[in-house]
Amino acid sequence: MSAAKSKQATKSTKSTPKKAVIIGAGPGGLAAGMLLSAQQYEVHVYEKQPFLGGRTSRMELGEYAFDLGPTFLMMPHLLEELFTLAGRQLEDYVKWLPLDPLYTLKFGEMSFSPTLDREEMVDLIEDLFPGNxxxxxxxxxxxxxxxxxxxxxxxxxxxxxxxxxxxxxxxxxxxxxxxxxxxxxxxxxxxxxxxxxxxxxxxxxxxxxxxxxxxxxxxxxxLEHRYGLMHPIGGVNQICKAMASVIEENGGTVHLAEGVKQVKVTNGKATGLILESGEETEADHVVINADFGTAMTQLFAPGVIRKYTPEKLEQKKWSCSTFMLYLGVNREIEMNHHTILFSSDYKKNVDEIVRTQTLSDDPSIYVHNPSRLDPTLAPKGKSSLYVLMPCPNLDGNIDWEQQKEAVREQVLNRLEQEPELRNLRQDIEVEKMLTPLDWQQDIFVYKGATFNMAHTLDQMMYLRPRNQFEEVENCWLVGGGTHPGSGLPTIMESAKISTDLIQKQDQRKSRFLGVSG
Structure with missing residues (x-):
């Protein structure tokens, strides 16, 4: 074959796909992987844990199953759009139930259960809060x-x-x-x-x-009152399972129990990863979905990061944390899907969480009772109960190893004041507790700040860590630590923004945000 013909044949062959490696199989990383794999990128997702989802993972205790973190889906049309961009239909992977009432809010003896029906809502408000x-x-x-x-x-x-x-x-x-x-x-x-x-x-x-x-x-x-809240059958974690399935259907790989030791940086550009096993992998793009504070303090060689050094991260504002109980209960609990038990002095309780960073004598508590609607989460006649108490992050001077049992007793005492939860302790079959210290040590959440970096004016939009990471080229952020912020809908938007920017840089026509390279 002549040199001219050989050159022509080389041009006609399919070009090697760009490779994107993603750190963390949380919803942001999986959404980015799903979108990129649909655009013919070679995608590899590396997850330190042996399970999908990060804070949006599934926890199993014996015959009981729980969401580790987020417990509802809001604005499902955004997730449907995400799957459509990836050439899929969400309904083929995830089924959900709309919730109405949205939740029950308990103020002492008074209960308020907001509904999506506006006329009914006005009547309800006028009955409980005349003139409003x-x-x-x-x-x-x-x-x-x-x-x-x-x-x-x-x-x-x-x-x-x-x-x-x-x-x-x-x-x-x-x-x-x-x-x-x-x-x-x-x-x-x-x-x-x-x-x-x-x-x-x-x-x-x-x-x-x-x-x-x-x-x-x-x-x-x-948004809650406009679009409502949804419960995915099997829990919110099923969204992560669905996105991982799409990645693999597109030829990508999700590597579980394969942690990343370091992002490889050469001349200011991310060029791949060094895994905890010692293996190295090259890539055209590195997408970071790991918790932002943890990533900045652990995933780069000394001297690479200047804007987000450990000392500078200490000066940032971080969200509160949560004390968690996951309870497998040997009876059916007749509570609504979501219930919030408000402190008698809510402002004092909130100030203790975020200002003085001390434990409250009278905390507010959230109770999630999904197995009443979703029989896949607990054996028949039993309940999977998820209990969350907002509390200070690890900047607070609280010895959680010493205090956790006392906090558990305080939470259970408060729960047992509710008619549906009387004598709860005697029916607990299995149990797991998570403190802010556990969030940091076991789930790798910086300072145990479960909602990531706070959304203060000086930490929003351009002033938040950017989707196109400003410290290192060919490095991109997704998740709650970047723009637009924390919460599942905005985390999904971060994935769309970052994958759009990747395609724009690669001068490929983008189907996201209407931008072309």
Whole structure:
């Protein structure tokens, strides 16, 4: 064959696919892997744990199953769009049940169970909180307008300061309420403190106090009341299982129990990984889905990271943590799917969590009772009960090894005050406890801050660690530690943003965000 013909034949052969390695099989990493594998990238996901999901994993205790972290799916249309971008249908992988009422909120002896039916909701509010029905309708109208503006900001990257100078930002600014707080915004709609708390507690999803959380995040409670909450059959962890399946169907590989020791960096560029086994792998792109603080302190050689050194990370603001009990109970528990037991002094409780960072004598407690609707999670006639108490992260001066049993007793004492949970202790068959220290040591969550870096004004959008990681080229961030932030819907958006930027850099036509390279 002539040299010309040989050259022509070489050109006609299929080019070698770009290789992307992903650190962490949490929802952000798996979403990125699913999108990239659908675009013919060679994808390898490396997960330190022997199971999928990170904080969104499945825990099994004997015959009982639990979600480790997130317990509901919000805005399922975003997840459906993600699967559509990957050439799949979500319904082929995950089934879910809508929840109505959304949850039950307990204020002492009073119970409030919000519904998606607006007329019924107004009647309910007027019955329990007279004179506040109109405030609810105003809330839904005004916050809807705000979300329509903010949504675009959650879908675009902020890789440089010039990203602020665009039409989306200018449209959103008048409605962001960024210099208000969530509590102040809700106080403009409602007069009853209990009702205000019913629409502000969602700031806890960001690990923040509603008295400090920027007013922008009133959209969290709005989104619940607009789109509702869903329970995936088998738990939220099934979303991670589904995305891993798509990666493998596309020829990618998810490596479980294969931790990463270090990101290889040459001349300021990420070139691959060094695994804990000592094996090295080369790559065109490195995507970090590991917990951000943990990644910065453990995954780079000394001197590579300058902006996020251990000393500088100490100066960042971090979310609160959670004390967890996972209980397999030998009886059916007749509680709603989600129940929140509010402290009698909610503001004091929140201040103790985020300001003084001390343990509360009267904590608020969240109870998840999914097996009432989902028989796959517990044997017939039994219940899988998930209990969460927000608490300080490891910046608090709390000796968790010494205090954990006392906190467990405090939580169980409070639970047993509820009629449905009386004598709970005697029916517990299996149990697991997680403290903030366990979150750090076993789940590799920096400071045990289960909701990642806080969403203060100085840690949002361009001021948050960027999707196109500013410290190292060919390195990308996904997950709660980057833009747009923590929470499953925004974590999924981070994956779309980062994979779009990867394709743009590779000068490939992108199906994400309408951007072409």
């Amino acid at each position: 029905g109109k405030g609810y309708l105003s809330f839904m109208k005004n916050e809807g307008k705000k979300y329509d503006r903010v949504e675009k900001l959650l879908q675009q990257p902020f890789t440089s300061i010039t990203d602020y100078v665009n039409l989306n930002v200018f449209k959103a600014l008048p409605r962001l309420h960024a210099w208000d707080t969530v509590y102040q915004r809700l106080s403009s709609y409602f007069s009853d403190e209990r009702l205000i708390h019913a629409f502000t507690f969602q700031a806890k999803y960001l690990g923040m106090s509603p008295w400090e959380c920027p007013g922008t995040f009133t959209i969290l409670s709005y």
